[in-house]
Amino acid sequence: MEKLLCGVDLGGTKLSVGLIDPAGRIHDKIIVYDHVGKEENMVVEQITRLIMQLIASNGLRESDLQGIGVGFPGHVRYNDGITITTSNLKGFKNFPLRQAVAKNFNIPVLLDNDANAQAWCEYKFGAGRGYDTLIFLTISTGIGAGIILNNKLYRGITGTAGEFGHTIVNSNSKQRCTCGNEGCLMACACGRALPEIFKKKIEEGYKTSLPVPDDFDYSQVDGKFILKGIEMGDPLSISIIDECAENIGIGIYNIFQIFNPPLIILGGGLMHWGEAYLTRVKNKFYQLARDMIFDKIEIVESEAGGDAGLIGAAALLLE
């Protein structure tokens, strides 16, 4: 039997550690939430403990594992295994996460960006099976991506390639991204942008059937809130989904012009907005791409689901 892989998905709210077989199936996993707010070395200790716990409870030894792959929600200096920045966790500024985990084990450890891990999962086990080139875009609180070209992740010199969320699609826009710039794809179409877009539409005079009291705290506007609106047939929510979908449509059109890829996979929490959203994204894409499509391009939903980051992080050991 081939050795199991250990995956760690270090998220902004959830820390998952799992044993994954080489076919991408989860053998066992543990999920905790109390890593949030902890100092870096405490998080490393927690990850170490959870891995050892999983190994023991499955009657294994460390040497039964091929290695440990860690996915991180932020910029990663790939070759050095260092986290550079993140807006999803406290600290981790230039923190040698790979080395810190590796010193507690005698098996290989690698560290990559979580969107790369998810992209790799889709490529190996999900919607990207059978393709050698694809772009994976996750549309969630933020927007991340993984670029797979000729069966390899393309990471750039640092390891931060694929930041489509920070590309500017509307240079006239005043919608501001967490990075400080305006008109980034993220500023126009991700979860974090929803409060501002919602407020803008209220100010523009849009009517909403969602509860918006005078002292309404706009920061509570997220993907789920808007989804509730859609289910109620709320015109403001529908117009937000339309606007976000149009911008994602522009984003994937740009990806298409740059990469001429056979496949773009869309994942992330906002995909729960459903069929109407995806249809709108695709319509915008095809409206822009029209007669410039010379070979079939597929735009599909991710298949790997909520564990894509965990499975992908582990599977990166097979890259």
Add this chain to the structure above:
Amino acid sequence: MEKLLCGVDLGGTKLSVGLIDPAGRIHDKIIVYDHVGKEENMVVEQITRLIMQLIASNGLRESDLQGIGVGFPGHVRYNDGITITTSNLKGFKNFPLRQAVAKNFNIPVLLDNDANAQAWCEYKFGAGRGYDTLIFLTISTGIGAGIILNNKLYRGITGTAGEFGHTIVNSNSKQRCTCGNEGCLMACACGRALPEIFKKKIEEGYKTSLPVPDDFDYSQVDGKFILKGIEMGDPLSISIIDECAENIGIGIYNIFQIFNPPLIILGGGLMHWGEAYLTRVKNKFYQLARDMIFDKIEIVESEAGGDAGLIGAAALLLE
């Protein structure tokens, strides 16, 4: 001695055919302009004749050449050697150009997009020497690009990757590209966009010291015309250069976020706008990229000059 390479740069105004040595030096070349407007097979015949003429006048035989590389100013189906579309030459819609040339010779023939050829020339012999990854952007009548990743041209499934000119950077803009879309980088910053931008600024009330009679034909506004304005200190021309530079700055910022490359090379006719233009492009880039630059990125002018397309087309035989 290593065999010579034959390059063909089939441009919208100029057809160059040359013998190039493996170090990228031009051994001999012929330039003609009377291919414009000719039917595809006539152009093939002309290319064939010019190659044979070069071979003969240099006392060579066909077998003294490694092969023939053809650069084409439009979309190319790379694997099949077929031209798909071009806005720079009459015809050539789905024309099997590689095969049509190849049937007149007994040596390998390849066909690629002209921006790919130029990028390859920069990589082999120009500003990209010593880099394994770079993006080359040519800012001219249109905007084209070549993507070199890990010492290879990245072409996508069809061969049309790298169309940064068609990426949308200002989705609010009404400036229209030849492709029909609005707000493309090309619509905002290439030579073909200058008449519209010039007209827009006149209508906005900008004063110009350039001659603009009542019956002014805006289609004559091109890079040279604006350059004349700059040399006169014309405020309208300066503001056009600023606006175009800002948009190119956004374009290369997007390239930076997507590819995390060590090098971006800028070439093409509008680079003749000079130092102030390039400085403005770079300033916009650094203003946007700020603290997101984790490894050194160089933004430099192309070195290969006017023969980059010719030399690059030939050098593609060495890829």
